[in-house]
Amino acid sequence: MTAPELTFLTRDPAVRQAYAADASGLALLPEAVARPTSAPEVVALMQQAAATKTPVTAAGGQSSMTGGSITDQGTLLSLRGMARILDIDPVRRTARVEPGILVGDLKRALAAEGLLFAPDPTSEEEAALGGAIACNASGARSLRYGATRRHITGLSVVLASGEQVELSRTRLEKNTVGYAAIHDPIDWFIGSEGTLGVVVAAELSLLPLPERVTGLGLPFPGDAEALAFVVAAREAMTRGVIAPRCLEFLDAEALAVVRSQEGGSNWLGQAFVYTEEESPGDAELDFDRWLALAEAHGAMAEDVLVFDNDATIRTARLLRHAVPATMLERGHAFMADGGRRLATDWAVPYPRLAEAIGIARAAVAEHGVVTPTIYGHAGNGHPHMDFVARNADEVHAIEETIAAILRPILAMGGTVAAEHGIGKIKHRWMSMQLSAQQRAVMLGIKAALDPDGLMAPGNIF
Ligand SMILES: Cc1cc2nc3c(=O)[nH]c(=O)nc-3n(C[C@H](O)[C@H](O)[C@H](O)COP(=O)(O)OP(=O)(O)OC[C@H]3O[C@@H](n4cnc5c(N)ncnc54)[C@H](O)[C@@H]3O)c2cc1C
Structure with a gap:
């Protein structure tokens, strides 16, 4: 009996090309693209894939930084048609x-x-x-x-x-039945x-939905002051003195990107912390508490920015997002020469973030690679470093620099990937972090659920 035709599956070269890239800077051309609009269609696709041993890689918005949503093996399964x-x-x-x-x-x-x-x-x-x-x-x-x-x-x-x-x-x-790893599939x-x-x-x-959100932009003369402030803010948060829902850091390079955007010219200082706090609709943010804490850590009080409505907070977020988006675009400009944007997403326990960034900067200087932007979720001990490599040699040199950074990060109790996953480009880093036993347990789960290795080949493993 022949398999039923899956009308949502195509081998059209133009469609395949449209799904061949994600935000990793890598490109892989799938053999076919499936664009189902319902769960039963996904079931039919997977039944056929199982019968024919065809690999399937799921994709959403394809904003993966790690090549997770692209493949040159089997079918690329776009779920964008299922958006209800x-x-x-x-x-x-x-x-x-x-x-x-x-x-x-x-x-x-x-x-x-x-x-x-x-x-x-x-x-x-x-x-x-x-x-x-x-x-x-x-x-x-x-x-x-x-x-x-x-x-x-x-x-x-x-x-x-x-x-x-x-x-x-x-x-x-x-619950005491079995290993914790199986308690919640x-x-x-x-x-x-x-x-x-x-x-x-x-x-x-x-x-x-929070009734009211106020954002604050706090400029500092340098990394040391800004990062010490982040630690103090986390501790004040634990004591209930302030209640930030984010503590975002931008270094001087990241600030230069922000200032190049429309509306970003007043983000001053050599380092910057962006924070938001929620409050009931009729309550004002306790600005004085924030300012006292920031000034105690050297904030440039006269240049503090307040974002007190939806529109200005949205602008602040777009300016913050402009940093990774711009670095990605800069990397794209060098793809023909083998260059691209390389991004790290390591993290450490937050009190050690300043020390970790210092180690990272020293490694960058020692390896003589291009200066990255350093920015991101400092309150969670989690910065991003985005490098733009202009050619393949620079890609290699930056990868070696990242390896040199990750060893001490792990020694501090950190992780090599706090946000973007492993995908197809961080296998090397993952094996620095996980023991052989941890990897074997993961492979056991994979083998139990996907014995033929059809799901997203090349991702994680
Ligand atoms: C400029 C920029 C900024 C970013 N900022 C952040 C950030 O702040 N925080 C953050 O966490 N990430 C961030 N990312 C990374 C990325 O956006 C996230 O990982 C996001 O969750 C990926 O969603 P996506 O729909 O684009 O997934 P895709 O890129 O399409 O896929 C990602 C992975 O998910 C799998 N997948 C997709 N859909 C399904 C499904 N339905 N079932 C099973 N598997 C599926 C894919 O196989 C792949 O492995 C950023 C990326 C960019 C480009």
């Missing part, structure tokens, strides 16, 4: 949503109902919900709300066999980078 909000329950504060909706569109639709989906990758206008789940995306506000995992209560997943499974997060407060899929199954729907846990 299936249900919103304002009483339970939950929503059931398909994976292809962009995170930004989802958040706006929920905000109209007075609800907040808290994860906020700065790429939310490019990233789809399924991609955010598969990467356990986080962002600035993860300081307060944690990463995507915390906000997912259910998943509908199509496995490599074509079987569709429904998973709900356990509500148990006590939903957690296998969140952060699995498409290697275990295809997310076709998710149940989200939502929060009430």
Whole structure:
């Protein structure tokens, strides 16, 4: 019997080309592209893939920094055609949503109902919900709300066999059955980078939309002052003195990018911290507390910026997002010469961030590579370093510099990848962090769910 024709599957060269690149700067041409519009179509695709042993790589917005959403093996499965909000329950504060909706569109639709989906990758206008789940995306506000995992209560997943499974997060407060790693199978899929199954729907846990948010931009004379302020702010947060939902750092290079954008010329200083705090609608931000803490760490008080409405906060966020977006564009300009943007997403326990950035800067100087922008989620001990390599030799030199940075980062109790996952480009870094036993456990889960290795080959493993 011949397999039924999958009308949403194409081998058209132009369509294949349209899905051949993501934000990693790499390009891989898939053999076919599937664009289903329903879960039963994904089931049919996976059943056929299992029967013919055809690899399948899921993709959402293709904003992966690590080549996770591209492949030259088998079928590229775009979920963008499955972008419906299936249900919103304002009483339970939950929503059931398909994976292809962009995170930004989802958040706006929920905000109209007075609800907040808290994860906020700065790429939310490019990233789809399924991609955010598969990467356990986080962002600035993860300081307060944690990463995507915390906000997912259910998943509908199509496995490599074509079987569709429904998973709900356990509500148990006590459980001693088996290893902790198997207690909540939903957690296998969140952060699995498409290697275990295809997310076709998710149940989200939502929060009430904050009534009022105020943003502050705090300029400092240098990294040392700004990073000491971040540690002090975290400690003041623990004591309940202030309640930041983000603490974002920008170094002088990142600030230069911001100042080159429209509306960014008043982001002054040699280093900068952007923060936001929520308050009830009738309560003003306690500006004096913030200013006292910032001034105690050398902030340039006369140049502090206040963002006190939706429009100015949106502008501030766009300026912050302009840093990775601009570095990505600069990298693209050198692709014909073998260059590209290279980004790190290592993290350390936040009190050690200044020390870690110092080590990173020393390694950059020692290896003589181009100066990166250093910016990002300082409140979580998690900066980004974005380098622009102009050719293949510079790519190699920067990769060696990154290796030299990651060894001491791991020795500080850090991670090589706090946000962007492993994808196809960080295998080397992952094996620096995980023991042989940890890798064997992961391979065991992979073999149990995808014995033929059909899901997202090359990602993670
Ligand atoms: C400028 C810029 C800024 C960024 N900022 C952040 C940030 O602040 N925080 C952050 O966490 N990330 C950030 N990223 C990285 C990226 O946006 C996130 O990882 C995002 O979650 C990826 O979503 P996506 O829909 O684009 O996924 P894709 O790139 O399409 O795919 C990513 C991975 O998810 C898998 N996948 C996609 N959909 C599914 C599905 N339905 N089922 C199973 N697997 C699936 C893919 O196979 C792949 O492994 C940034 C990227 C850029 C370009």
